[in-house]
Amino acid sequence: MKMVEISNGVYSLRVNHFNRKLFDALIPLPDGTSYNAYLLMGTKHTVLLDTADPEKKDLFLDYLKDINKIDFVVAHHAEQDHSGLIPVVLDKYPQCKVLTNEKCADLLKTHLHIKDDRIVLIKDGEKMDIGGKTLEFVFIPWVHWPETFATYLHEDRILFPCDFFGSHLATDEVYSTPEMVYEPMKRYYAEIMMPFSANIKSNLEKISKFEIKTICPSHGPIHNNVNFPIDCYKKWSFGELENKVSVLYVSMHNSTYMMVDRLISKLNDYGVMVEKLNLEDADLGRVAMSLVDSKTVVIATPTVLGGPHPKAIYAAYLFSLLRPRTKNLAVMFSYGWGGKTVEFLSGVLSNSKAELIGQVGIKGMPNDDAYKLIDTLAREISEKHLKVGAANK
Secondary structure, eight states: OOOEEEETTEEEEEEEETTOOEETTTEEOTTOEEEEEEEEEOSSOEEEEOOOOGGGHHHHHHHTTTOOOOOEEEOSOOSHHHHTTHHHHHHHOTTOEEEEOHHHHHHHHHHHOOOGGGEEEOOTTOEEEOSSOEEEEEEOTTSSSTTOEEEEETTTTEEEOTTTTOOOOOOSOSBOOHHHHHHHHHHHIIIIIGGGHHHHHHHHHHHTTSOOSEEOOSSSOBBSSTHHHHHHHHHHHHSOOEEEEEEEEOOSSSHHHHHHHHHHHHHHHTTOEEEEEETTSOOHHHHHHHHHTEEEEEEEEEEETTEEOHHHHHHHHHHHHHOOOOOEEEEEEEESSOOOHHHHHHHHTTTOOSEEEEEEEEESSOOHHHHHHHHHHHHHHHHHHHHHHHHHO
8 A cells, every 4th residue: 555645744544444334333334434544754753643443454554564663653542443553553663652641541551452661641732843843732532532632733734633523434535525525524423423512612612723724534535625624513513403303203004104294294384394214224324414403303103012113212212322402302103002102212312402392192093183283293393493593593
């Protein structure tokens, strides 16, 4: 593999994983992913920023075949897709030390069994001269682990933010364009960053003091148009939510689907956008993306053995786990003889700050009276959207 020089003495070592289907054995990867490391060659030291997933060991080492020495490897984040090959680098370069913060060091010791004598601790705001190049270490915790930090290269005005601004996208294109990266970046944000949206604002403020020409994330292509990813993160983390409802549904004998169809028709009449996602075969990443900017989420399910359909339970759990900024929740369910669907889902969703604004339960196939209840729910949702919209103006 040949490194790509992105600035004087700064090289990209991107390892594409085109055929990876899942991340963390959970997250669908329709566009694959990449593991990005960077090599900085100063006149005093050669510094490697992160490594790659151990599964791609041979490809990663091919980048380093002509590199005679590495003095330091910076571990921005202990998760193995970034740190997993640090032990291999330390074996190849016996003089090499790991530069990281105290929290990350603790994780590297337990996750990878790296010894104390190979670790050099750095502090927030600390600078390092590697010979014609000045590195500054910037702690940006909870994007998305507590130990994460970034490196800013002053002379070249490059920010290396680890997972911040990343995208699950395997591509041979070195640099991103908005058209190329928007959806993979939103998917990445939804699945990984959204639970920590409250921390993103402070971290954006922290990096705003730097004059940034280029952003080099640990996944996906490099950003030369730095305003684009930063503006996306501002919108997704604390911008105004859209006039949109996400309807997450599953139906067994068509009754629930008929309820969903009626709700969507009425919401459209009120001028509310709707994204309908069938949980029977839904891409979980697509579900997560829908949650990023929806003011309201509706979970619609049939009753199975007295409770919600298992796929509706999974969707509710995903909602609770990802903690979107959704303002309103509603539940619709159909049943044959009874059950505790709402009580069950309420328990799963108990950590959410969203307000449960309505619930509609229908026995059997919906009739005119049932449709009136659904119409009322649609009106209540639309009124909530109008109130939120007015408040945000």
